[in-house]
Amino acid sequence: MNMANITKKVSWSSRGDDSARGEATPLLNGTEEVRYTRQPSGGLFHISRLSTVDLEEEITSEEQDSVRTRPNMIPHNEKLLSLKYESLDYDNIENQLFLEEERRMSHMGFRCLEISRWVICGLIGFLTGLIACFIDIVVEKLAGIKYIVVKQNIEKFTEVGGLSISLILWAVLNSSLVMVGAIIVAFFEPIAAGSGIPQIKCYLNGVKIPRVVRLKTLMVKVFGVICSVAGGLAVGKEGPMIHSGAVVAAGVSQGRSTSLKKDFKIFEYFRRDTEKRDFVSAGAAAGVSAAFGAPVGGVLFSLEEGASFWNQMLTWRIFFASMISTFTLNFFLSIYNNKTGDLSNPGLINFGRFDSDSVAYNLYEIPLFIIMGAIGGLLGALFNFLNYWLTIFRIRYVHRPCLQVIEAMLVAAVTATVSFTMIYFSNDCQPLGQDQTKDDYPLQLFCADGEYNSMATAFFNTPERSVRSLFHNPPGSYNPLTLGLFTLTYFFLACWTYGLTVSAGVFIPSLLIGAAWGRLFGILLSYFTSGSSIWADPGKYALIGAAAQLGGIVRMTLSLTVIMVEATGNVTFGLPIMLVLMTAKIVGDYFAEGLYDIHIKLQSVPFLHYEAPATSHWLTAREVMSSPVTCFNKVEKVGTIVNTLSNTSTNHNGFPVVIQIPDSDEPGMVCGLILRSQLIVLLKHKVFVERARTRLSQRKLQLKDFRDAYPRFPPIQSIHVSQDERECMMDLSEFMNPTPYTVPQETSLPRVFKLFRALGLRHLLVVDSENRVVGLVTRKDLARYHMGKHGLEELQLAQT
């Protein structure tokens, strides 16, 4: 028996527990979720500004000095868990109103609802495809104009000398485009920065990220990504597509726009978190589908990244949205390309088809692929690690919008300069093929007539095209030095770029880095094997390298495999891609987390993983719950309710409704659960018992009233309750959820976790053996525990 061990572990941890809670307890006792008070200037996910302010507020001057003198102790908040994020309620509130409505609905009614769900999903797919198409065409046009102008300029100055003017032209063009993109993001909607994938992950997980699915975010995102891609940054437009799809879904499914103050009076049934989440996952899938031409990959992405739910009908709807999205995109692009109706080339990024006959692989290549996977994992971990430090640096020093814009412009200028220098000093000349003249922008520079600069195909091009060239250009198109230098510079450029205040994704840069070193790997192989025919094609190694690098950075496996397979249009490489992605993940996870997870952690988001930490069985609900809990009676005095809601120190969002035993101090028996948002609607409509008695004509409050207020419930301060009214009573029984889920105090953390996660709960009541409330478990109580290097660790809760 190693009982002693257990005791030691427990006691160690309970000390950890105490110390962790020590700071927060005075404020947090019983707090479940602090209502988010909107800060005027910044986004929540936008790392740079807000968090730093908050952090600096926390650090007293003395502490700050000590931090400054010890640069190793850069304050970052990955060990904190923010209390500013509300949760979403992915469990239906089955109160009396809801049940009445459901019971009133006929079989036909449910069928109509089901049909409208399909219609909405179709619309989501259509609009997402349309937006993707718009972004693609505008980016192509803008970038095309830019490259042609610069190319002409370079050609002009190549002979007469003075290429520095071309460089300046290029850098200025890039910077000004990026400036526009950075300004709209930094000043108008900071939440639109980055790829948006971490935010959507959080949303699907059940964390409410403010303003993440608003129309304004969508606009900023779309124009931001156009500017940053056309501005020549090392970014892709695929991540933002996923975010756009999610916003479209959230908008369409609600049948109204709060921003535009337009209510179409349709789809009112879907105005709650559960339904909205389902549509948002469809939107995200549609985004992936449009971006990569990968409808199945989109479905898997939605499920792998976000969902804890798996429902056949829902999955089919998601699939349908994805399908329509690819279809729409293909159709409009086929019109744009004057090949109306030819749908065979799906997706925004088109890796080009790998011909299955010429490109095959053999058993003895598998170990090579695995080695490449490991390299990808290592490089990915390095990328993530560097980006992690960079992000912390940004949190500390680059938090003002204007600084952020300047940084973005600087990166744009540096990117142009580095590219130009690389091209300038490269002497890798290749003969011009027939097929390159139309779409690409081959630079002759100092090469002989009929030749082009090979470095320029990688740098002087949109990243998507560079990837395609690396995959498909015939052997010998690049020399190893070119590829090596390109990999090196692009790696650091991409790493610097991710996290800038621009709307941009990391998929394409990762693929590009990987494709470059993958192709290099292939070329080196054929050197060493003295050009044996099986190694002849470096394109497949470029593909494997791309997969390895992307896998090493984002750490998806299943969905990424399918996305890669769908994007290359060939299943032959399914098996090697899987192997490579798995290896990359295993190797990468050993050193650092995935990029998205790092950014989620740095934001201190209470993210719930699939399972509770393995060694958390010794924790019980009693230890993790918040207590005491503020409860209400079934019929409660309005004054009490208003006071409780107004009390900023106990800013709860859910209140158990109890039956108090008369003349007893013991906690009451659970008979329901009511949310802050519901109470606010009740107060706003003044649903008081006395009024109901005196004025019979008063309209009964309906589910519609709650739906109209969803999701932006007014704060309690905006509701005026007179002194007379404070003496009235409110009957909650009709509005509360009469059957909240409960667990006994002895329930182990993994069991609580499973219940919470599987049902998408927001509040879980902890009761004693006589069904009396003793505590409340919320997302933060569970997200607090995680596996660290030394076993189970507990994050600190912070108001930031």
Place this chain on the structure above:
Amino acid sequence: MNMANITKKVSWSSRGDDSARGEATPLLNGTEEVRYTRQPSGGLFHISRLSTVDLEEEITSEEQDSVRTRPNMIPHNEKLLSLKYESLDYDNIENQLFLEEERRMSHMGFRCLEISRWVICGLIGFLTGLIACFIDIVVEKLAGIKYIVVKQNIEKFTEVGGLSISLILWAVLNSSLVMVGAIIVAFFEPIAAGSGIPQIKCYLNGVKIPRVVRLKTLMVKVFGVICSVAGGLAVGKEGPMIHSGAVVAAGVSQGRSTSLKKDFKIFEYFRRDTEKRDFVSAGAAAGVSAAFGAPVGGVLFSLEEGASFWNQMLTWRIFFASMISTFTLNFFLSIYNNKTGDLSNPGLINFGRFDSDSVAYNLYEIPLFIIMGAIGGLLGALFNFLNYWLTIFRIRYVHRPCLQVIEAMLVAAVTATVSFTMIYFSNDCQPLGQDQTKDDYPLQLFCADGEYNSMATAFFNTPERSVRSLFHNPPGSYNPLTLGLFTLTYFFLACWTYGLTVSAGVFIPSLLIGAAWGRLFGILLSYFTSGSSIWADPGKYALIGAAAQLGGIVRMTLSLTVIMVEATGNVTFGLPIMLVLMTAKIVGDYFAEGLYDIHIKLQSVPFLHYEAPATSHWLTAREVMSSPVTCFNKVEKVGTIVNTLSNTSTNHNGFPVVIQIPDSDEPGMVCGLILRSQLIVLLKHKVFVERARTRLSQRKLQLKDFRDAYPRFPPIQSIHVSQDERECMMDLSEFMNPTPYTVPQETSLPRVFKLFRALGLRHLLVVDSENRVVGLVTRKDLARYHMGKHGLEELQLAQT
């Protein structure tokens, strides 16, 4: 307000409720699950024998007469819900022993467990791939010998006349092979009949189908499928592969074989339902992956068909198993085909690659594809409908093993005869190509030299090869009449064959039927458009037709799309295949259910779908639960326990443990839940309070003792408890699950359903406001309600 409507509906239904329960109540009051008493002669899923016996037992002689005279009233059991199926417990029983073990385990321990999970999945994949490889090679060899013998015979007799001898030879060869296959299935392991997919679906859903994952079943399945495919039946070997994978998984993960009485003393941690289910889903995925070369499709199949769980780590493991399975199969097949190491051709069935350049599709073909989807849906519904009646016929009249063997032989002989006749009367001669001579068996028959009989490529071949020919043979290889006749005959043959007492799948025959009419559709199109080049290739219509037909029969969408895409090695057709499968499903669902669902329903399995019926909100836990419940005290008299367990009329499997308020008749407060299986282990080890006091040396009962007994717990009758011992007390507190999930009585059915399904529960306690047990909800209580044509219907419970 249409309150009146609701009332009416409720009252109608409560009448339905009463009448439904009327018959069962005397026996079933408080019954949750009837322990399965093993019947000596038959399988449970094997429709023909057992159910009929049971049905006939139910029907008294008078009733039977009336049934006989009115042939329309064939008794079938789709409106019944059988009580003979136990549930599996997919929720961990977190009793004190379990928690102690978990708490004792270090971080490293959990890591080792995780690694062993991966190792097991690797093993599962490897063994499944190996078995698939074995089946494939043996079938090819056997069928090859058969076809060569018959071909030589035909060639011999074509000139001299007397082809009837060839026919007899063919029919006899087929029948004898099928006879062997049918005998081993009918007499040794009836559960191995059919494809096994419905059984695996049920298993993953949480229904315990006896003997479904045993070694013997695997053996019979493997040899059975070899015989039936080589015997020329209209069957495929893919469904059985999935079942085989599941059996392998269940065996490997437990680290022992109960049949062989061999315990390797490893993987003991995994000896419980939850862990076993996870591995079985990996096994099923590995089976799909081996059968179709579709690792992603396998994962999706497991999730779509079976699972309510979605856990990232689990999904990756499933994916890993699938990958290894394809890999193993490819590797060994490449050795067999003397192309060692060439892994580019995955899967058992290989549809051949569609070259993406020559075969593309255009926008205006989409409506055609949708029409084909609708045709597939209609033909699928017809197939299912015919098979449904045939199955009922078999349940009634073909229930003796020898009759079943004879039927199987008859079908084999008829298949041979029909094929021969079709070939004989066909005058569709085609010139012999270069590439067909090696692998196929072209029959010259009455054709000119250098030509072959086109009908014979469809009939005189294994179905996989026929599918491939239909997909890839150049335009003009078949004339429309040949295809039309072939579709017609094969449709009825396949329909007759499915449900025979042989081990065989329905995937390949469905694909073949679809490919035939699809190709016909393509040919007719090109006639009508007078041979315009875009319609030139009928192969793609064959592919679309195959997808439509298969979708119309089995009604899968997402997983089937991916499987088809992976099996054809081309994503270009992803979009049309999806559209076609969706159309086929929508059209098909309108007329009849999917084939697997029909067979599950005919077995009266309490299968839980993803969601509760839409209009079931007016039902509450109080109405669906079984009550009163037999409870135990925390410390209970052995005699009481033995009596309760022995009582066959209240054959419960789970017992709430309560704290009785002294001197009160009211139900006690819940403090735990204990299972029959646990009590049996306790009784077997005589864990009585008195004994513990007197003999201190007695070993404390450990989790290992429960694991050793898992999953075949002895019946209560086999445990001897003396009269003295009956007076002892048993302390259940250490062994019971102290934190069972509970719901209040007012909880609506959908909410109960969601909790039950999401967590994979077996028992859900219903409590009143003071936490006292008032009822128990089990699988049957929930599965009983389903959407019929007239709204919510309630199935009757039956002991059969």
